[in-house]
Amino acid sequence: MKYRHLLFILSLFIFSSCNSHYVPNNNQLAGQTKISKKQFVDENGDCWQDCLMPAIYEDEITTYHIYTGDASTEAVDLEEVEIEIKASKTEWVKKKADRNCLSADPNDCLVWCLVEVPAETETITVLKDINQSSNYEIKEIVKKKLIKKGGYVEKQKVICDDQVSPLLVLNIQNLLAEKKYETGPPTEKINTLLKAGLNNYQKDHNLPIGLLNFQTLDNLGVNYLGQ
Numbered sequence: 001m002k003y004r005h006l007l008f009i010l011s012l013f014i015f016s017s018c019n020s021h022y023v024p025n026n027n028q029l030a031g032q033t034k035i036s037k038k039q040f041v042d043e044n045g046d047c048w049q050d051c052l053m054p055a056i057y058e059d060e061i062t063t064y065h066i067y068t069g070d071a072s073t074e075a076v077d078l079e080e081v082e083i084e085i086k087a088s089k090t091e092w093v094k095k096k097a098d099r100n101c102l103s104a105d106p107n108d109c110l111v112w113c114l115v116e117v118p119a120e121t122e123t124i125t126v127l128k129d130i131n132q133s134s135n136y137e138i139k140e141i142v143k144k145k146l147i148k149k150g151g152y153v154e155k156q157k158v159i160c161d162d163q164v165s166p167l168l169v170l171n172i173q174n175l176l177a178e179k180k181y182e183t184g185p186p187t188e189k190i191n192t193l194l195k196a197g198l199n200n201y202q203k204d205h206n207l208p209i210g211l212l213n214f215q216t217l218d219n220l221g222v223n224y225l226g227q
Contacts, residue, residue, distance in 0.1 A: 038050075039158065039160065039161055040155075041160065046157055047157070047158050047159065047160035047161070048155040048156065048157055048158065049155065049156060049158045049210050049211070049213065050153045050154070050155055050156075050210070051153065051154065051155075051156045051208040051209055051210030051213055052150075052151070052152075052153060052208065052209040052210070053150050053151070053152055053153070053154045053208055053209075054150040054203075054206040054207060054208065054209070055089070055146060055148065055149055055150035055151070055206070056146075056147045056148040056150070056206075057087070057144040057145060057146055057147060057206075058144075058145050058147050059142050059143070059144065059145070060142070060143045060144070060145040061140050061141070061142050061143075062083075062140070062141050062143065063138060063139070063140050063141075064081065064083070064124060064126050064138070064139050064140075064141065065126060065127045065130050065136040065137075065138060065139075066124050066125065066126060066127070066136055066137050066138075066139050067125045067126065067127040067133070067135060067136050068135045068136055068137055069133055069135025069136075070135075074132070074133050074135070075132065076127060076128075076129075076132045076133050077127075077128040077129055077132065078125055078126065078127060078128065079125070079126045079128050080123055080124075080125060080126075081123065081124055081125075081126050082121050082122070082123050083121060083122060083123075083124060083141050084119050084120070084121050084141075084143055085120050085121060085122055085141070086119060086120035087119055087143065087144040088116065088117060088118050088119040089116075089117050093113055093115055095113045124139070154208070156208050156210060156213040156214070156215065157213065157214045158210065158211065158212050158213045158214065159212040159214075159217070159224055164190065164212065166188030166189070168222070168224060169187060169188055169189060169190055169194070170186065170187075170188060171222055171223065172194070172198070172212075172217075172220065172222055173186065173187060173194055173197075175220050175221055175222060176194075176197045176198065176201060176220070179201065179220075181197040181198075181200055181201050182196075182197050183196075183197035183198075184197075190211065190212075195211065198211065198216070201216070201220065202216055205219055207219055212224075
């Protein structure tokens with residue numbers, strides 16, 4: 001319990017640092033020059049930013065023969081199997097942090113919290129020997145198998161702050177809006193609403209949580225060449 005509490009506090013710190021305040025140690029600074037509170041540039045002129053990394057999964061497919069007949073009229077061997085239809089996961093949600101928060105902006109009273117979402121299951125009746133009956137249907141269950149845990153900080157290549165043009169910002173905002181993500185009124189700079197929409201997109205698509213990292217831009221379909 002104590003370990004979970006410490007991990008929770010660390011996760012909150014890491015999330016906020018991905019956007020602004022994280023300072024790497026001396027080993028992480030090797031070969032890089034700090035150019036802002038959140039970005040570093042390497043010897044090739046590429047910019048990097050510490051971001052919160054997602055868990056990595058791969059699909060694991062299992063085939064079941066679900067019995068559709070009447071066991072009272074057939075001599076069949078059946079088995080009740082509980083299958084996972086949605087894997088457990090952790091996700092970031094906004095929660096009120098301070099009951100006494102008096103800010104006029106409700107968002108000032110919220111913090112991102114890492115919460116556990118339990119797996120969803122269902123029970124199916126499986127025909128153990130398909131030679132006993134033709135009364136079955138084949139069902140393939142795709143289960144997400146955890147390959148690498150998330151929740152850690154890692155440097156990701158990003159668009160350099162001084163290369164973020166108004167046109168690029170509008171392009172990102174339009175693409176997010178097309179995918180039904182709320183980003184507020186048209187803007188030429190990355191504001192709070194656009195950040196929130198981009199973070200929501202990153203969480204939904206299992207991408208590094210940070211601003212303009214290349215993984216996110218590629219997934220979103222942003223043309224950033226020449227920026």
